[in-house]
Amino acid sequence: MPTVNDVIKLAKDNEVVTVDLKFIDFLGTWQHIMFSMSDFGEDMLKNGRMFDGSSIRCWQTIDASDMKVVPDLSTAKLDPFFAQPTLSLICDIVDPVTGEGYNRDPRSVAKKAEKYLASTGIGDTAFFGPEAEFFIFDNVQYSYDSDSGFFSIDSEECPWNTGADEHPNLGYKTMPKLGYFPTAPFDTNRDLRVEMVMIMEQMGIEVERHHHEVAPAQHEINFKFGTLVETADNLQWYKYIIRNIARANSKIATFMPKPMFNDNGSGMHTHQSIWQNGKPVFSGDQYGGLSETAMYYIGGILKHAPALGALINPTTNSYKRLVPGFEAPINLAYSARNRSACVRIPVADSPKARRLEFRCPDGTANAYLAFSAMLMAGLDGIQNQIHPGDPMDVNIYDLSPEELNKVGQMPRNLTEALEALQADNEFLLKGDVFTKDVIDYWIDYKVEEEIKQVDSRTHPHEFTLYFGY
Numbered sequence: 001m002p003t004v005n006d007v008i009k010l011a012k013d014n015e016v017v018t019v020d021l022k023f024i025d026f027l028g029t030w031q032h033i034m035f036s037m038s039d040f041g042e043d044m045l046k047n048g049r050m051f052d053g054s055s056i057r058c059w060q061t062i063d064a065s066d067m068k069v070v071p072d073l074s075t076a077k078l079d080p081f082f083a084q085p086t087l088s089l090i091c092d093i094v095d096p097v098t099g100e101g102y103n104r105d106p107r108s109v110a111k112k113a114e115k116y117l118a119s120t121g122i123g124d125t126a127f128f129g130p131e132a133e134f135f136i137f138d139n140v141q142y143s144y145d146s147d148s149g150f151f152s153i154d155s156e157e158c159p160w161n162t163g164a165d166e167h168p169n170l171g172y173k174t175m176p177k178l179g180y181f182p183t184a185p186f187d188t189n190r191d192l193r194v195e196m197v198m199i200m201e202q203m204g205i206e207v208e209r210h211h212h213e214v215a216p217a218q219h220e221i222n223f224k225f226g227t228l229v230e231t232a233d234n235l236q237w238y239k240y241i242i243r244n245i246a247r248a249n250s251k252i253a254t255f256m257p258k259p260m261f262n263d264n265g266s267g268m269h270t271h272q273s274i275w276q277n278g279k280p281v282f283s284g285d286q287y288g289g290l291s292e293t294a295m296y297y298i299g300g301i302l303k304h305a306p307a308l309g310a311l312i313n314p315t316t317n318s319y320k321r322l323v324p325g326f327e328a329p330i331n332l333a334y335s336a337r338n339r340s341a342c343v344r345i346p347v348a349d350s351p352k353a354r355r356l357e358f359r360c361p362d363g364t365a366n367a368y369l370a371f372s373a374m375l376m377a378g379l380d381g382i383q384n385q386i387h388p389g390d391p392m393d394v395n396i397y398d399l400s401p402e403e404l405n406k407v408g409q410m411p412r413n414l415t416e417a418l419e420a421l422q423a424d425n426e427f428l429l430k431g432d433v434f435t436k437d438v439i440d441y442w443i444d445y446k447v448e449e450e451i452k453q454v455d456s457r458t459h460p461h462e463f464t465l466y467f468g469y
Contacts, residue, residue, distance in 0.1 A: 019089070022236075023093055028364070053093075070093075092108055129225030131222050132221075135256070137153050140254070179218060189219065195249075197221060216263070223238060231367070267361065273294075280351055309417035312358075312370045313417065314366070334392070340395050
């Protein structure tokens with residue numbers, strides 16, 4: 001853990017001219033405040049700085065607006081996207097009256113989840129490894145008003161450009177569902193990904209692999225797993241780097257799950273495991289080389305998956321991805337190697353690599369809340385010895401309707417997910433990790449500001465269906 005003097009030395013050695021304090025808002029967007037070096041020093045690093053919490057969506061009311069942003073010294077890095085040398089620190093939000101972490105600060109929730117795990121005696125560390133997919137487009141346009149509404153996405157890779165006048169059109173387009181691992185010239189953004197990877201590694205994020213994904217213009221970069229808070233921090237850097245490198249190259253990167261109709265959407269398959277005293281708790285002699293504890297963890301994930309949906313698939317667009325026919329993990333089953341189940345047990349070469357992969361989440365999730373909720377669901381499974389039943393070692397997509405009816409499914413839309421969370425949230429309240437205020441506010445906001453807003457707007461396809469009635 002670096003000391004205050006270490007961070008001050010880092011700034012001095014790199015001739016830093018400004019300090020950027022970053023924090024995550026309730027819904028999952030990184031915010032920041034910049035400070036002059038004249039205000040930088042021991043006091044800032046130890047005590048943080050005050051700011052107006054009422055100006056951040058979903059946080060304080062104006063009559064109780066004072067909040068404190070407190071840097072985490074372990075997160076000090078040089079931000080590569082400023083013209084001048086800039087020191088960046090990720091911060092926690094603290095209530096200045098109580099001195100406690102703010103209950104609607106997602107990073108504070110994640111820290112409480114880690115502490116709760118340690119208090120259970122089940123393990124002392126939870127590891128998470130997300131695989132966040134994303135699209136890179138050349139042009140994106142959208143608008144909605146009382147008289148019209150449209151969106152338009154485009155990439156030179158996309159199949160609808162086979163007939164476009166591109167001066168010249170070179171013809172190398174990626175057909176639907178044929179984008180997995182093609183070489184150049186089809187993989188047009190390979191060098192862009194390399195640039196992203198180089199910056200990630202410069203920032204201390206260890207990248208394992210990267211490749212083109214199934215849909216045209218879709219990509220994936222995998223970085224090494226870490227502890228819950230560490231990985232959530234790294235995922236914020238991951239998104240930040242990808243978006244800024246894309247923009248610097250006149251491209252647009254998005255983690256929106258389903259921007260493209262009739263092809264695969266972007267998920268965030270999340271690998272997870274628990275360790276105790278440096279040993280893997282999930283390794284054993286049960287199915288797939290897992291321990292009984294790991295099986296119970298899966299049981300908790302499957303039991304609470306509909307409620308988890310409100311946090312791991314938190315947008316109306318998330319459920320455009322979770323539909324049959326696009327390799328989407330909608331079926332509440334588990335299996336070894338089988339990617340048609342929502343929980344997969346990957347093949348592992350050693351006991352240390354024993355883990356499960358939950359395939360439902362997507363990149364619109366607030367990672368701090370999503371990882372914490374998954375951990376709490378798994379721990380509830382362990383504590384209550386919830387066995388997941390028999391594995392589904394078949395292609396679930398090929399099952400008959402009668403057989404499929406016996407398998408539980410993820411919610412069909414955000415409304416169903418929020419209703420599931422409303423009915424099933426006690427497991428999140430243990431250890432005061434989540435609070436009723438957090439859950440109730442999350443549900444209310446999503447209903448009022450997202451679901452009602454989408455539901456009240458005319459959809460373009462409704463003209464196709466109904467205009468001639």
